[in-house]
Amino acid sequence: MDYVLNFHWKIVDLMFLINPNKFNQVADYIFRPILVLSILLFSLGLLFSFYLSPNDYQQGSSVRIMYVHVPSAWLALLTYGIMTLYSIAALAFKIPFGFIFNTAVAPIGAIFTLICIISGSLWGKPMWGTWWVWDARLTSVAILFIIYLIIIFINLSFENRILREKIVAIFILVGSINLPIIKFSVDWWNTLHQPATISKLSKPSIDPSMLTPLIIMTLAFMMIGLAIAILRIKTEIISRKSHLN
């Protein structure tokens, strides 16, 4: 009983988002459930996307690439958005956890962007006839990938840690101007890439039989990313503590 109450208190208290010690405590509680959940959701999502979802009437079976392409694209944007928020928090309110988060999470976002680009070009070859077009959406996502790479390179090439993490935060804020360009590029320019099918304000124009595996795969990708992020953030906290002593 005491365990349950304690657990609840730790989930409700949002200080774990900005405090490394509380983050460590909460992460110890939720890491194994997240790992189990990610395995379950990923196998369920693969089952749904390969066997329980219909073929598209135009694209045939290659529409199933969507169940990898769309979640990774969303998560690449989401990762950069959260990094932007943490950079603002870290620079404006002097919260060092933001720097830890930026350092730890940038490679995860880079990998999600890479998955998005590769699966998109694999999807584009049978549908559009080319691996790559110089389209606004594709170009801006490629720039997002380069931004992630530059963040990683800045992290690797500066000697002084205090300087490095602040410069990374400034660069993330300057580069965040790319996010609205990616989001609205399909609306502003006349692109080959289709506009957003699923938006918050209107009813999605996708059939529920395809929406279900998409949502399951998104949740599975989120859980996998979260598990890796927890591991990387804990490693980063430990390495900083050992450097301080």
Added chain:
Amino acid sequence: MLFFNKIIYFYYREYKLNLSGFQDILTNIIFFFLSIFIFIFSIGPDKETISNIGLGIVWTLLLLSSTLSLRKFYQDDFESGNLLILHLNGFSFGFIAILKTLSHFFFVQVPFLISLPIASILLNIASDKLIYLFSSFAIGSLILSCLGSISSSMNLMNQKNFLLGSVIVMMLSIPVIIFSVGVINFEENFNSLINILFGILLIVFAINPWAGGLCLKLSLENS
């Protein structure tokens, strides 16, 4: 009044420095022309092809040759301690960033502006299009100076990876390239595209004192 005197002396000093190191700027311009020659040799001397893609080549090479001198943007003043002296004389770091950006614009980018007509003759660009090239480059070069200020102030303490500053400038300058080449190719909506360029300039000019000044301050604190 003392404040304006200080600004005037700052620019007098920059003028002296750039005049004594004028061969640097000349080397930049020679790099620009040599790259034009190399482009023409690699494409072939076909007049139609060259005049079609000439403007894009000019813009690309202007960008590349203005990133060559970025290493000297703050580095000399930083290592000789003049940035600290400027700050002790009552300039905030953001204001130093603005002053150095304008000085980079006047002493490094304006010589390119003068050499543009010769390049347009070499690349067979029609002389009635030259005014579009001039107006877009006058705005775009100031944007490039601001981006150069941001990236070179980020890389002041970077001892390992010198190319990172140029990579940051090239990545941030992609919208400038898109809209400024568009200005030349679509004369009918010249005004709207030049307004977009001007908007980018205002955004970058507003970001520059914040980001550049903060990076200067951090580098001086941690040096």
